[in-house]
Amino acid sequence: RDSQQAETQRLSRWEKWRRTSSKSLKKALSEVKGLSSYLVLWRRDIHSIEGISCLMSISPLESCFCYWQFYLLTFHTFLLTDDICTIYKPSGNKGLVYFYTYLKDLLSGTGYLEVTSLFYGYYSIDAVWISIMRYNLPLAYLLATFAYLALSFLWIIKRSVEGFKHNLVHDADPFQSYCNKVFAGWDFCITDPNAAQLKHRSLQYELQMDLQEEKLKQKIAERRMEEKLRIYSLRIFINIIVIAILSGCFYSIYRVTVFSQENSNDIGNANSQVNLLVQYLPSMVITLANFIAPLIFAFLIKFEEYTPAFEIKLTLLRCVFVRLANIGVLLFSLWSQISDCGSDKCKPCGYNYKLYPCWESDVGQEMYKLMIFDFIVILAVALFADFPRKLLVTHCSCKLVQWFGHKEFEISDNVLEIIYGQTICFIGTFFSPLLPAIATIKYFIIFYVKKIVLIHTCKPAARPIRASSSNFFFLVVLLIGLLLAFVPLGFSIGRIPSSKACGPFRNFNTSWEVIPDTILQFPTGLQQFLFGISSEAFAVPFFVI
Numbered sequence: 001r002d003s004q005q006a007e008t009q010r011l012s013r014w015e016k017w018r019r020t021s022s023k024s025l026k027k028a029l030s031e032v033k034g035l036s037s038y039l040v041l042w043r044r045d046i047h048s049i050e051g052i053s054c055l056m057s058i059s060p061l062e063s064c065f066c067y068w069q070f071y072l073l074t075f076h077t078f079l080l081t082d083d084i085c086t087i088y089k090p091s092g093n094k095g096l097v098y099f100y101t102y103l104k105d106l107l108s109g110t111g112y113l114e115v116t117s118l119f120y121g122y123y124s125i126d127a128v129w130i131s132i133m134r135y136n137l138p139l140a141y142l143l144a145t146f147a148y149l150a151l152s153f154l155w156i157i158k159r160s161v162e163g164f165k166h167n168l169v170h171d172a173d174p175f176q177s178y179c180n181k182v183f184a185g186w187d188f189c190i191t192d193p194n195a196a197q198l199k200h201r202s203l204q205y206e207l208q209m210d211l212q213e214e215k216l217k218q219k220i221a222e223r224r225m226e227e228k229l230r231i232y233s234l235r236i237f238i239n240i241i242v243i244a245i246l247s248g249c250f251y252s253i254y255r256v257t258v259f260s261q262e263n264s265n266d267i268g269n270a271n272s273q274v275n276l277l278v279q280y281l282p283s284m285v286i287t288l289a290n291f292i293a294p295l296i297f298a299f300l301i302k303f304e305e306y307t308p309a310f311e312i313k314l315t316l317l318r319c320v321f322v323r324l325a326n327i328g329v330l331l332f333s334l335w336s337q338i339s340d341c342g343s344d345k346c347k348p349c350g351y352n353y354k355l356y357p358c359w360e361s362d363v364g365q366e367m368y369k370l371m372i373f374d375f376i377v378i379l380a381v382a383l384f385a386d387f388p389r390k391l392l393v394t395h396c397s398c399k400l401v402q403w404f405g406h407k408e409f410e411i412s413d414n415v416l417e418i419i420y421g422q423t424i425c426f427i428g429t430f431f432s433p434l435l436p437a438i439a440t441i442k443y444f445i446i447f448y449v450k451k452i453v454l455i456h457t458c459k460p461a462a463r464p465i466r467a468s469s470s471n472f473f474f475l476v477v478l479l480i481g482l483l484l485a486f487v488p489l490g491f492s493i494g495r496i497p498s499s500k501a502c503g504p505f506r507n508f509n510t511s512w513e514v515i516p517d518t519i520l521q522f523p524t525g526l527q528q529f530l531f532g533i534s535s536e537a538f539a540v541p542f543f544v545i
Contacts, residue, residue: 042447085349088357088501090114090121107372108279109365109432118368118434120360121502138504138514142493145430149486152426156479163472181206198460213307231305238300245296246322249289250329256281257333261355261362282333282366283373286326290420294319294413313473316412320477323420324484327370327427331488334363338496350497350509358502360431363492367428367435374421375442382453390457409458414450415474418443423481430489 105111109119116122128135185203190196223231260281297318301311338359340352356362392401421439428435494512498505505511519530532538 085353085500086506087353088121088499090358104276107369108276109368110279114361114365118432119364120431120433121358121499123433123504124502124506126504126507136514136518138508138511139518141433141504142511142514145489145493148429148436149426149482149489152482153479156475156482160472160475160479163475178207178210181210201460209308213309216307235304238304241300242297242318245293246325249293249322249326252285253282253289253326253329254333254336256285257330258337261334261337280369280373282330283369286330286370287373287377289326290323293322297322312412316416316473316477319413319416320419320480323416324423324481327420327423328484328488330366330370331363331427334359334366335491335496338362349500351499353500356499358499359496360492360499360503364428364431364435367424368432368438370424371421371428371435371438371442374417374424375446378417378446379449382449386453386457406459407457409454409460412470412474416477419474419478419481422478423485426482426485427488430492 101111105113113119114121123137123141125137128137181203185206187199190199260278263278294315297315301315304311304314306314338351338356340355351359386407389404389407393404393406396402421443425436425439492511494510497509498511500506505514508514508517519527522530533542
């Protein structure tokens with residue numbers, strides 16, 4: 001009996017020590033987690049803004065794949081033959097040049113930048129020997145492209161699935177959603193009066209929108225046949241207008257791209273200022289289309305009589321489509337020029353080698369100009385539109401100025417700008433390997449510019465978007481941008497003949513040929529396995545799943 005009591009006492013002490021240790025460990029882990037949260041990028045800024053989120057977490061990942069190749073190519077040499085297809089004379093500046101010329105090259109990616117590691121044409125060696133190991137640069141270049149696309153795809157899928165689960169639970173039962181807003185919608189951690197007022201307005205708007213949607217659904221159910229025919233006819237007419245606007249944007253981009261590619265070199269010999277303007281014509285027209293088209297869409301949607309939630313989603317979808325499709329039309333215009341084989345232009349090389357001796361670098365320059373011009377426009381709008389508007393509204397009592405009022409900070413528009421820039425980065429990294437590094441620097445600067453604009457010049461949106469559904473929606477849009485990037489990249493890698501005058505694939509018909517060429521060096525069994533999993537019978541079901 002005494003031994004039993006002693007054993008019970010020992011067990012209780014052991015149990016007590018175990019529980020104490022467990023609590024101490026949990027507390028230590030919690031403190032470490034709390035300290036590590038201070039290392040999160042822009043943590044304090046995000047909390048001060050209350051509601052801004054950032055999607056640019058992928059660009060630094062893409063950059064890492066390029067730096068190793070850049071290191072290996074520090075002492076590279078160009079090995080060119082006398083074949084007509086291998087004649088490539090980059091427009092590098094020689095001798096004494098003006099400062100304006102350097103500035104022009106910095107903005108357009110030509111001149112001294114064209115022969116740097118920024119663009120595809122710089123990487124022109126086949127292999128590097130590291131001790132006894134052969135580093136296959138063409139294979140590494142292509143696999144790096146596949147790696148950043150695959151990792152970006154998995155990253156976005158993971159985030160999207162989390163948002164989908166939350167969105168599914170939130171929208172499962174409208175009555176439950178209504179009860180959650182009424183009884184559990186308030187955040188009791190809010191202590192700032194302005195933040196409390198903003199939260200109050202957000203909840204009030206969501207409840208109003210819910211009631212308005214229910215009222216509109218009831219009105220839709222009570223519509224007569226004549227009214228339904230009127231509304232459907234009006235929607236068809238408005239969608240025809242939308243298609244006409246999109247067609248006009250696409251045709252304008254196609255024409256200015258063809259004009260820019262055909263005339264930039266000729267004009268450049270006579271007038272460098274006009275040459276820079278001609279080179280930037282596609283970027284300017286795309287930016288103009290991205291600005292004007294959403295304004296027209298927002299005006300037209302008011303006449304279509306949709307529910308408020310669907311109205312916002314449809315407008316955003318149209319804006320997303322015009323942004324992403326504009327990039328696609330630009331690339332289509334470039335490829336139509338690259339593959340323009342009239343009058344036997346492509347006969348020796350398989351592509352228009354006279355106009356595009358290193359066409360991959362030319363495509364990289366277009367992506368680079370889109371990135372730079374987008375950055376310039378964002379800065380210009382902040383400096384020459386947002387701040388002057390704030391000063392006018394504050395110090396001018398004119399009725400027209402007061403009618404315009406302070407600018408509303410639209411989260412959706414700003415997030416779509418980020419997705420647009422990220423899509424350019426997805427597509428352009430193959431042609432301009434250091435483009436992700438430029439995008440990272442760009443968005444570091446833009447974040448603080450947007451923060452200053454938001455705090456000092458903007459007011460909260462009158463129609464705030466629902467965070468529960470918007471996060472998932474924006475991630476889906478980013479996923480669509482990535483999937484759309486697969487199309488031009490796959491076409492460039494697998495269909496268009498690679499340049500014979502530059503780049504790591506100049507000894508292959510296409511960039512993709514480096515894969516089967518490498519596989520043929522493997523043992524027979526491994527060859528059969530790899531060719532099997534790359535066949536359509538395996539690949540199509542795999543990607544569908």
